Amino acid sequence: DGHVVVVGSVAGFELYAGGAGYTAAKHAERALTRTLRLELLGKPIRVTEIDPGLVGGTEFSLVRFKGDADRARKVYEGLTPLAPEDVADCIAWAVTRPSHVNIDEIVVRPRDQASATEFNRRPT
Secondary structure (H helix, E strand, O other): OEEEEEEOOHHHOOOOOOOHHHHHHHHHHHHHHHHHHHHOOOOOEEEEEEEEOOEOOOOHHHHHOOOOHHHHHHHOOOOOOEOHHHHHHHHHHHHOOOOOOOOOEEEEOOOOEOOOOOEOOOOO
16 A cells, blocks of 8 residues: 655745745645545555644745845744644654545644734733
8 A cells, every 4th residue: 555645834824925926836836735645546555634723843934035034934933833843743644544545635724823924922
């Protein structure tokens, strides 16, 4: 049995200003994953999409803001983002289900994030 795991993003189904290229790529990735699931039906291969929200401890915001470390740091200010390990836990859970179980999608966000643009920021 095989298992294809695609790490997407909430940007695959939510939009935000300044993210046209990224959200377009993640929407395409989502379409590819869902099409792959259809095309592999009947074969011993599962397909899972993991869509995390805000994840800290990566270079995502630094790259997004072209190396502006202050701007990148402010993305995470006043909230606790997901850690890369949180996303890894979701992947591990999905791939360790019995072979007859397919987890199509997991959307995981920090508690302080309701959407791609709505956050509960605490005073710092």
